[in-house]
Amino acid sequence: MRRSRSRHDRRPRDPARRAGRRIISAALGLLLIGATADTARDAFWRWIDATPLPMLAVQTGTEVLARDGSLLRAFQVEDGLWRLAPPAAGVDQRFQKMLIAWEDQRFDEHDGVDPRAVIRAGLQALRHGRIVSGASTLSMQTARLLERGPTADWGGKLRQARLAMALERRIGKEGVLGLYLRLAPYGGNTEGVRAASLMWFGKEPTRLTPAESALLVALPQAPEARRPDIAERRDTALLARNRVIDRAETAGILDAEAADLAREAALPTKRRAFPKHAALMSERLRRENPGALRIETTIDPQLQRTAEALAARAVANMSDRVSAAAIVADHRNGEILAEIGTAAYGDTPRDGFVDMTRALRSPGSTLKPFVYALGFDDGLIHPETLIEDRPAIFGRWQPQNFDRHFRGTVTIRRALQESLNIPVVRVAEALGPARIMAVLRRAGMQVEVQGGTPGLALVLGGAGISLRDLVGGYAALARGGQTIELREQPFAGDEPDSTRLVSPAAAWQIGSILSKLAPPQGRQAGRVAYKTGTSYGHRDALAVGFDGRFVAGVWLGRADGTPVPGAFGGDVAAPVLFDLFDILGPRRKPLPPPPPETLVAANPQLPLPLRRFTPAGGMSAGAATGLAMLPASDPLTIVFPPDGAELEMTSESIPVRLRGGVPPYTWLLNGAPAAVASPDVATQITGAPGISELTVTDSTGTTRRARLRMIRP
Known part of the structure; x- marks a missing residue:
């Protein structure tokens, strides 16, 4: 005779099976609400509409844009995240189709919760004794990203479902998708498809290849585990990307040839730095426009990039503390087309945080x-x-x-x-x-x-x-x-x-x-x-x-x-x-x-x-008020060596001395410069044995000569 087990010695139920039953129960409940009388259905949707919503205005970083709308520089949001609004030109439509095909095939049909997906996930959990697939829609994922709270518990899932349906009624499908495109995690401090596209591919997500789109679809599910820039995780990233490509081919988004090419495409091997063109100008404009998310400029992006390269090249062979600055403008309308404040932006020996287009410096002769x-x-x-x-x-x-x-x-x-x-x-x-x-x-x-x-x-x-x-x-x-x-x-x-x-x-x-x-x-x-x-x-x-x-x-x-x-x-x-x-x-x-x-x-x-220039008052040049020609106290005279002298050369150089004239002085030996612009009346010149002619000219053009013979001792 079998002994009945007491409440204390029963085996614990399988959590996955229990979760499956709950999932099925929730789905049946949703279906039941949809099938009940209008009064109950109206009460349900009033309950949904009363859902407290988190702040929907997602903070994105300030963008400084070139004249063609391309990104010159982006700034992080206050909590240090790279999060940018989708580009004005929109996100690649094929990427969005691949995203929906992978994450939520009935996105356009449900009201935020997909009962069919819920039932499927519950049945799979019951059959396999573990959770095989999730039932979260894109709307539910967006709700989770907005709340940033724990969702592993049963209550969290229900709250997610309620918020997802409320979001769809409040902002519609496009609004939900727009939030997801801003908030999807891509690892580290990077969120949103635009920041991810710039980080992994160095390009805006307006036009992506199938392989690029597939990687951006796959990464948010496990952004750190699938990082393609870490060698140990590249295989995981590759498998995840290719599964997305397989789904896109099955859904008819890609034909067989395009899918094969996408599977063969290489993964990115490093994260790219975000653009920092016209970096110092961008910082100044952000300070001058507090709170602005998009700052338009007159900068020509191609000219700016080339000018930055020219500035860096100009100082490459100079001291590592030398910097450069440049401005190019259209003088017909005053638009600045390129502005480089430093040769090397950042904390560098070249003082890369100092904007030398604005610094007060001596203009030299340019005035x-x-x-x-x-x-x-x-x-x-x-x-x-x-x-x-x-x-x-x-x-x-x-x-x-x-x-x-x-x-x-x-x-x-x-x-x-x-x-x-x-x-x-x-x-x-x-x-x-x-x-x-x-x-x-x-x-x-x-x-x-x-x-x-x-x-x-x-x-x-x-x-x-x-x-x-x-x-x-x-x-x-x-x-x-x-x-x-x-x-x-x-x-x-x-x-x-x-x-x-x-x-x-x-x-x-x-x-x-x-x-x-x-x-x-x-x-x-x-x-x-x-x-x-x-x-x-x-x-x-x-x-x-x-x-x-x-x-x-x-x-x-x-x-x-x-x-x-x-x-x-x-x-x-x-x-x-x-x-x-x-x-x-x-x-x-x-x-x-x-x-x-x-x-x-x-x-x-x-x-x-x-x-001939004559200052005001009719006086000759040099006699105007406060102006006097510099007098020459004595006539220009070569004191040593005297004309006709014979000198013994004890070294390669010989001393010369003069008196009078107006400095500086230029000495020539046999017509070749020996001492140029010398301010002193005495100097040394280099000579050679033989007969030579020594000439000196002062700043007024007065010239004196002396002939001499130089011999070895």
Whole structure:
């Protein structure tokens, strides 16, 4: 006789079978509600509509977009997640079909819960003694992602089902799918299909290959276990992806050939960094537009990427602390097309968090064109006006040319092209530094000088100005003297007022002079009007220029202001400037012809007052107030060796000494340079045995000679 078992010695029921019975019971309950009277059904849906909903506004990161809508830079949300809104162009339709075929084949038919799937999952659990397949719809998965709470318990599943049906009634199928596309987990701190597509494929999910779509469908089910960038998990990722491809082929989404090709496609082997183009500009715009999710810009994405590569290449062979900055703009409308604030963004030796397009730095000689343009407008000078490039004292200041050589009498054209210092200071002295400062600021250049009061040193770089403002000033010259505001965002309202900086004729004359400068590296002359600059101590190397449509500027140096020995604007910045114009290609326009009122004439044909520069008051050059020619105390004389001397050579060099004249001095031995631009009256030169001729020339052009014979002892 069999003994009946008591309540205490019964075997525990199988959890999977118990779950299966509950699932079936829930499905039957849902079916029963659908089949009951209208009153009960209405009460059920009122209960669904009363479901407390979590916040449906999913936070996504700020996006800074190029002019074509492509992503320049994305920012993480506050909790450190990479989560982005689906692209404006939409997500690949084939991906969405594959997602529905894999996750929820009757997505378009049910109300948030699929009773058929519930019954199937319950029967499978009863039959196999374990949970074989889930019954969660896409709507239920979205509900779980929204709540971010535990759902393994029975109560959690019911809450999920209620919320899923409430979501469908509130926001519809498209709204539910949109939430899923934002919230689906893809491992680590990445959520949403757009962030995942950028991370795994480096592309927007608007157009995906079948293999890419299948991987993005498979990953959310087990994002860490299926990571294709980890060798031990690649097989798992491959199997999961190929099962999705199999389902897509069965559903008719892919034909056999496309499915075979997709199965053969390689998996990505690494996670990609999110785009960070125009990184510093993007950070600034996000600060200036708090709360904005999409920030549109005028940046040309291809030009931006190429310009960033040019900046990185420019400093590649220099000290690892040298950085670079560049701006390219369309001076017809002021739109900035490329903006590079650093050669290497990030916490790098190049100070990659410092935006050198906005930093105040010395402009070197790049302000000289504005001085001459004002002189043209005032009738003080013409490009063919003669002016003195000789040593002079301005008050207690005695400027020199960069190479310490003086050219004597030159034209204004030559003085600007060779960037001579004395002529531009003479013109600036006649105009007045306060007026020059006012005109520069009228052009939108926030020029800062020590003490606040400008002096003549302003025109030789003795001031602080940003690259952005400098490029804006050159844009005015390119536009015939009419100012324009540079901008990296489309105008939301009316365009700002423009003011006249200089006359069209003066602006054209400047462009004509600068376009005749020999371009670097043998490029064609006459296409770009440009000026270079090197600040005192080689702290800043600059080049700024324009053609008939574009204006651009380049800066190289160290962000901390430390000198970069040997860095000249013409050597390091100008080649990058011309590279920028080269990549603009067929969009470029030639420089314009002269305005009708422009006086184009040689010096002898000029009106008498314009033939030679004479400051206000009619005094000769060098005699204006505060200006005096530097006197030579004694006539230039070679003291040693005297003419006809015979010297024994005890070494390869011999001492030479002179008296009088105006420094610097240049020594020649038999016509070859022996000591160039020497500031001292005594120096050493290298000679050889035999009869030689020694020549010295001072800065005024005065020359003395001595013949000597050098012999071995």
